[in-house]
Structure formats: structure tokens, C-alpha cells
Amino acid sequence: MSIIFNKESKTFHLTAKNTSYVMQIIKDGYLAHLYWGKKIKEYNHSNQIRYRDRGFSPNPVTKDRTFSLDTLPQEYPAFGITDFRKPAYQIQLEDGSTITDLRYESHEIFPGKPRLEGLPATYTEKEDEAETLEVTMADPLISLRVIIRYTVFHHLDVITRSVQLVNDGKRSVKVLKAASMNIDFRKSGFEMISLYGAHERERFIERTAVRRGVQSIESRRGTSSHQQNPFLALVGKDTKEHSGEAYGINLVYSGNFEGSVEVDQLEMTRITFGINPFDFSWLLNPGETFQTPEAVLVYSANGLGEMSRTYHSLYRSHLCRGMYRDKERPILINNWEATYFHFNEEKIKEIASKGKDLGIELFVLDDGWFGKRDDDRSSLGDWHVDRRKLPNGLNHLAEHIRSQGMEFGLWFEPEMVSEDSDLYREHPDWCIHVPQRRRSTGRHQLILDFSRKEVCDEIIERLSAILSTTSITYVKWDMNRHMTEVGSAGLPPERQREVAHRYVLGLYRVMEEVTSRFPHILFESCSGGGGRFDPGMLYYMPQTWTSDNTDAISRLKIQYGTSLVYPIISIGAHVSDVPNHQVNRTTSLNIRGHVAMSGNLGYELDLTKLSEEDQQTVIKQVNHYKEIRSIVQFGDFYRILSPFEGNDTAWMFVTKDKQESVFTHFTILDEGNSPFKSVKMQGLDPNKKYLIVELDESYYGDELMNVGINIPKVQGDFTSVMWRLRVVEN
Numbered sequence: 001m002s003i004i005f006n007k008e009s010k011t012f013h014l015t016a017k018n019t020s021y022v023m024q025i026i027k028d029g030y031l032a033h034l035y036w037g038k039k040i041k042e043y044n045h046s047n048q049i050r051y052r053d054r055g056f057s058p059n060p061v062t063k064d065r066t067f068s069l070d071t072l073p074q075e076y077p078a079f080g081i082t083d084f085r086k087p088a089y090q091i092q093l094e095d096g097s098t099i100t101d102l103r104y105e106s107h108e109i110f111p112g113k114p115r116l117e118g119l120p121a122t123y124t125e126k127e128d129e130a131e132t133l134e135v136t137m138a139d140p141l142i143s144l145r146v147i148i149r150y151t152v153f154h155h156l157d158v159i160t161r162s163v164q165l166v167n168d169g170k171r172s173v174k175v176l177k178a179a180s181m182n183i184d185f186r187k188s189g190f191e192m193i194s195l196y197g198a199h200e201r202e203r204f205i206e207r208t209a210v211r212r213g214v215q216s217i218e219s220r221r222g223t224s225s226h227q228q229n230p231f232l233a234l235v236g237k238d239t240k241e242h243s244g245e246a247y248g249i250n251l252v253y254s255g256n257f258e259g260s261v262e263v264d265q266l267e268m269t270r271i272t273f274g275i276n277p278f279d280f281s282w283l284l285n286p287g288e289t290f291q292t293p294e295a296v297l298v299y300s301a302n303g304l305g306e307m308s309r310t311y312h313s314l315y316r317s318h319l320c321r322g323m324y325r326d327k328e329r330p331i332l333i334n335n336w337e338a339t340y341f342h343f344n345e346e347k348i349k350e351i352a353s354k355g356k357d358l359g360i361e362l363f364v365l366d367d368g369w370f371g372k373r374d375d376d377r378s379s380l381g382d383w384h385v386d387r388r389k390l391p392n393g394l395n396h397l398a399e400h401i402r403s404q405g406m407e408f409g410l411w412f413e414p415e416m417v418s419e420d421s422d423l424y425r426e427h428p429d430w431c432i433h434v435p436q437r438r439r440s441t442g443r444h445q446l447i448l449d450f451s452r453k454e455v456c457d458e459i460i461e462r463l464s465a466i467l468s469t470t471s472i473t474y475v476k477w478d479m480n481r482h483m484t485e486v487g488s489a490g491l492p493p494e495r496q497r498e499v500a501h502r503y504v505l506g507l508y509r510v511m512e513e514v515t516s517r518f519p520h521i522l523f524e525s526c527s528g529g530g531g532r533f534d535p536g537m538l539y540y541m542p543q544t545w546t547s548d549n550t551d552a553i554s555r556l557k558i559q560y561g562t563s564l565v566y567p568i569i570s571i572g573a574h575v576s577d578v579p580n581h582q583v584n585r586t587t588s589l590n591i592r593g594h595v596a597m598s599g600n601l602g603y604e605l606d607l608t609k610l611s612e613e614d615q616q617t618v619i620k621q622v623n624h625y626k627e628i629r630s631i632v633q634f635g636d637f638y639r640i641l642s643p644f645e646g647n648d649t650a651w652m653f654v655t656k657d658k659q660e661s662v663f664t665h666f667t668i669l670d671e672g673n674s675p676f677k678s679v680k681m682q683g684l685d686p687n688k689k690y691l692i693v694e695l696d697e698s699y700y701g702d703e704l705m706n707v708g709i710n711i712p713k714v715q716g717d718f719t720s721v722m723w724r725l726r727v728v729e730n
């Protein structure tokens with residue numbers, strides 16, 4: 001039993017692998033948070049809640065001057081009934097008031113984990129992998145029921161949370177805010193880690209002291225965004241990669257979100273995460289339910305590295321789905337940076353054929369194959385092949401490539417419409433817009449209104465028409481702008497603030513339908529590079545194009561930051577041309593290979609223009625990657641040196657049984673008369689002896705991890721080594 005309810009003290013004790021989470025129904029039925037941290041055998045109220053009369057913290061029903069919600073650590077707090085901190089939810093009644101008061105009504109504990117209707121979520125395959133608690137809170141005055149759901153995974157330090165709001169009353173209510181989780185820690189002094197960025201600079205790591213007052217990360221862009229990722233961690237000041245406590249929260253959602261942290265007058269820290277309440281409301285009619293997305297809570301007592309490895313394991317096997325989940329992913333060649341929009345059948349065949357010679361397994365035809373798309377000004381929505389470029393059609397090309405022994409993949413941007421397209425001319429009201437207002441474009445395009453069922457249905461059919469008639473085994477699903485003038489022609493005025501969330505729900509339905517109609521297709525999501533790298537997307541598509549910035553040096557930070565939460569197998573990483581198209585930097589093919597091989601490897605350059613020497617290098621890289629692929633894609637990941645902290649970066653991958661490993665070290669700039677370098681490895685078995693294949697040297701794991709290994713001096717900027725380790729003595 002990993003969820004225990006003590007009837008006398010009305011305490012719930014949830015235990016995951018090495019985690020305990022405790023809460024209590026206190027007087028008047030409020031649900032208090034007591035503990036989240038390292039596993040304890042039994043909770044006996046050593047930190048029981050203490051009460052004191054605090055000035056200006058008023059008292060609800062009890063008339064007890066020492067009892068105020070303002071000073072209580074809570075699980076799902078309201079505003080307006082004595083707590084002045086940011087609430088987890090807010091409901092507006094028909095009379096305009098926004099006061100609700102939730103009290104414990106009942107609870108249920110059961111094995112397994114239920115699905116979330118219409119939303120992506122982590123899952124179990126067997127009931128005994130997890131246990132779920134549903135606590136029902138109610139406000140009888142307005143017949144509102146709120147079901148707070150917790151699932152604990154037995155073999156991982158994971159607790160998931162989500163909330164359902166049910167209107168059992170006779171009148172409609174408006175949900176103004178419904179966070180997925182809230183925790184009030186009875187302490188302050190945390191540091192907060194978030195992932196910020198921009199197009200071509202995604203998921204850089206920000207670590208700041210949490211100050212008194214409110215600080216938050218949000219997206220108001222309609223997608224989870226390049227700018228902030230739906231992830232926050234609270235950590236101790238001394239938490240490092242391999243030591244200290246880390247509390248991670250990641251929202252399984254691809255739209256507008258808010259994660260906020262508030263330190264209050266009594267040095268308590270409140271963390272709340274969910275759909276962004278900004279520009280949001282949801283009309284809940286009698287009998288209707290609103291389901292929030294899921295928040296994934298990971299606790300680590302052993303630093304950020306362990307937190308990341310927990311997220312990786314969970315997402316690899318309890319979030320990603322489909323036949324590619326546990327399969328090694330194909331090495332691909334994508335033509336985008338090779339040709340952009342300017343290609344024809346012959347050119348594509350040449351690149352593919354060269355790719356085949358070099359050992360690459362999948363050819364991906366990127367943007368520009370449909371409508372009359374010679375640049376980004378037209379044709380999105382017109383998903384039929386451009387015969388000017390591909391006179392023999394798509395399937396001919398696909399079959400040709402497949403006959404050579406390579407798979408064929410195709411790019412789509414299904415959520416978009418160009419003003420210059422037949423689809424837009426036919427259905428000008430099918431885009432997100434506000435009547436009589438300008439329709440601002442981004443990359444010359446508008447966003448299809450996926451809050452409307454008929455729009456989603458049409459796109460499902462248009463995609464299916466191509467996918468069912470072409471020999472395709474891979475799709476790159478792109479999305480290249482953020483939302484403006486958010487409104488829908490399909491919704492009444494009182495529901496206009498539902499559009500952004502309904503869009504995401506529509507998108508999830510489309511992806512569910514398309515991916516289940518074509519289970520043999522490997523889907524990779526993309527949004528101008530890594531603008532929608534979130535667990536919501538990973539539920540449908542098990543890999544993501546990480547960034548449009550393919551420069552190896554920029555990628556060190558991007559991939560390092562991404563790895564904080566997302567599994568290596570999901571991180572699309574390509575070797576591209578030099579000088580690099582985004583930052584104009586020239587780096588060796590060697591380091592470009594080592595960086596891309598530290599993720600899900602692909603190539604994105606004109607292979608037909610490679611010199612003989614470079615072709616030989618690519619052949620070696622491809623063969624090498626095939627040998628280490630399962631270690632990189634399914635092994636445990638250890639970050640050793642951070643590109644955010646110095647000139648050197650190092651990381652390694654270790655198989656679960658610790659029999660094999662891949663170690664990689666990068667130096668950005670050469671330095672005159674530089675000191676000798678040696679690096680302590682991580683994650684190995686101290687008692688096993690490993691051969692470092694490339695050096696032909698053997699050491700016990702304890703020596704490599706405690707003494708360290710010398711890194712050879714290579715002259716010049718942008719250098720790297722990648723070594724394989726194999727157990728030679730168990």
C-alpha cells in the first residue's frame with residue numbers, strides 16, 4: 001500500500017519510491033499540506049500545524065482568532081475566505097461574486113491510474129505500478145465539487161496531480177482559474193530553476209533566489225513556447241547536480257501556463273502550477289466537468305541529476321506511447337538546411353541516395369513540397385503535392401527512396417493556414433480571429449481555429465489522405481507562430497476566453513486521431529525548432545525537434561538545458577553545414593557529430609556537396625552511432641560539466657545494468673598554456689572494471705569516478721572526445 005489514510009488523525013501518507021507526501025484534513029474540513037520530501041516510515045505529526053493569532057489574518061467559520069487560512073499550508077487554496085495569497089482556483093458565480101469555500105467531503109484510494117479525458121497524461125500499463133487517491137472537496141452552497149487527484153508511482157519518485165471541477169448545481173459558474181497543483185512549504189530560502197529562451201536559444205537554465213512576494217513564469221503565446229518551458233524546480237541553495245534536494249514540477253500541457261512561487265509573511269513558500277488564468281475563463285454549465293491538465297511532481301534527495309533521470313524514465317515509459325516508444329530511432333537526413341524551399345525531384349533523390357551510401361536510415365522531405373510554396377508566403381492548408389517540383393507525385397518519390405532501402409518522412413504544418421491558400425479563400429473564418437479586427441500574421445500565416453470541431457475534422461481528413469496514400473513512416477509536425485487576436489467564430493461571446501484552451505484540446509484530439517490512424521508512423525513535433533518541447537506533445541509524438549539552431553556550440557547549452565526534464569531519446573539533434581546558418585560559426589565535423597550523437601541523431605545539410613574526407617567521417621559517425629544508439633537513447637544520463645558555467649562541457653550515458661557507457665567532453669575555446677584537465681565520471685559501478693575503448697585503457701569504476709580521467713589536450717577551438725566504456729571485469 002503506498003497510500004495510507006489514518007482515520008483518527010485524518011492524515012494521508014503517500015509514498016513513492018523514496019518519497020513521502022503527507023496531508024491532513026484539519027478542522028472545518030480544510031485540506032492542509034504537511035510534508036513532501038524524503039521517504040519516512042511513518043508520519044507521527046512531528047511538524048504538526050501550530051496556530052497563533054496573527055494580526056490581519058482573519059478567521060473563517062471557527063471564530064477562533066488563531067485559525068486563519070492565511071497562515072495555513074494548503075493543498076488547493078481559495079481566495080477571499082481569509083487567505084490573501086495567490087489562490088489555486090477561482091470561480092465566478094452568476095451573481096458576479098467570486099467566493100467559494102471547499103471542504104473535505106470524501107476520498108477514495110484505488111490501484112492504477114485513470115486516464116484524463118481528452119488530455120495527455122502519464123499512464124500505467126499494469127495496475128500495480130501506481131496507486132491513486134481522489135479527495136473530493138465540496139462547496140455545498142453552490143453545489144461545486146472539486147476532485148483533487150494524486151497518483152504515486154511505486155518505482156519512481158513521482159507523484160502526479162490534477163483536478164476536476166464539477167458543477168452539480170442548477171446555475172452556471174465561470175472558472176476563472178483552475179491550477180493543476182498547489183503546495184505550501186513551511187519554509188523559505190529556496191532557489192528556483194526555470195528554462196527560458198527564444199527561437200534558436202531554447203531552454204537555457206535560469207537559477208535565482210526565491211524572494212519574498214510573487215515570482216512566476218508564464219506563457220501567454222498560445223503554446224508552451226520557446227520563451228518559458230512549463231517547468232519549475234525549487235531547490236536548496238546548496239543543491240547541485242549530484243547532491244541536495246530538488247522539487248520539480250512539470251505541466252503536461254502545450255498551451256498557456258503559469259507557474260508561480262510566492263513567499264509569504266510567515267516565510268512559507270507556495271508553488272502553484274496550471275493553465276494560465278490570464279485571458280482565460282471557462283463557462284461550466286450545470287452537470288459539466290472541467291478537467292485540468294496533469295502536473296508531474298518529482299522529488300530528488302540527490303540533486304538535479306537524479307531529478308532529471310526520474311523525469312526521463314517516467315516520460316520514456318509512462319508518457320510516450322506507440323510502437324516507437326521502446327525502439328531505437330532512425331538516423332535521418334532532412335533537406336531543410338540543404339535546399340530550403342528550392343528543390344526538385346532529382347535533387348531530393350540525389351541527397352537521399354547519398355544518405356543511403358553513408359548509412360543513413362530515413363529521408364525527411366521538409367517544407368515546400370505542397371501547394372505553390374516557393375517561400376513562406378503561401379499554401380499552408382493546401383496539402384496536395386506541388387507537381388512543378390515533384391512531377392511524379394509524392395508516392396513515386398517515397399517508393400523510389402524506399403526501394404533504395406531508406407524510409408521516407410514528410411513535413412506538415414497542420415495547424416496553420418496561409419492567407420494565400422485555397423483553404424483560406426474557401427473558409428476565411430476558419431482561422432483564429434476577432435471580427436472586424438486586423439488579423440496579425442506571423443511568418444505570413446494565420447492559425448487555424450482548432451477550437452472548432454469541423455476545422456479539426458477537415459485537417460484530420462486532409463492529412464489522412466496523404467498519409468494513407470504515400471509510403472511514409474515518419475512525420476515532422478511543425479507549428480510556426482504564436483497566437484494573436486485570439487477569438488473564434490464558433491463560440492458565443494461568453495466563451496471567447498476559452499479559445500486558447502479549446503485550441504489545445506482540439507489539437508490533442510487531432511493528434512490522437514492521426515497518430516492512432518497511422519500507428520506505423522514515427523511522429524516528431526516541432527515549433528520553429530523547440531517552441532513546443534513539452535510533455536503534452538511527447539504523449540502523442542515521442543520525439544521533438546529541439547531547436548532551429550543547429551550550431552554545435554549553441555547546442556551544448558540547448559541540449560544540456562533540455563535534458564533537465566526531457567529524455568535524450570526525445571531530443572532531435574542534427575549535424576548541419578558550416579559556416580552554420582544560424583550563427584555563422586565554423587566548427588569541425590567531429591564536434592558537430594559528437595553533439596548530435598548526444599541526442600537523437602540526424603543530418604541536415606546537402607550530403608552531395610561533402611568532400612570525400614567528410615563523407616568518410618560521416619560514415620564513421622553513423623556506424624559509431626548505431627553501436628552506441630541504445631546506450632544514448634535508453635541509458636541513464638549524467639551531466640558532469642555545465643556549458644552555462646565554463647569553457648568545458650561533459651556528460652555521459654550509462655546503461656541501466658552499468659555494463660556500457662558513453663562519455664563525451666567538449667572544450668569551447670582553446671586557451672594558451674591551458675592547465676591539464678581531468679574529469680570525474682559518474683554513474684558507473686565502482687566495483688566493475690571498464691575498458692575505455694578509444695584509449696585502450698582499463699580502470700575500475702571507483703577510480704574513474706573518484707580520481708577522474710585525464711582529458712587529452714587537443715589544439716584549437718571547439719574540440720571534443722567521445723569514448724565508449726565497456727565492462728571487462730565484473
Ligand code: DGJ
Pocket residue numbers: 336366367411478480526527528529530545547548
Ligand atoms: C521551422 C522548423 O523548425 C524547421 O526545421 C523547418 O521545418 C522550417 N520550419 C520549415 O518551414
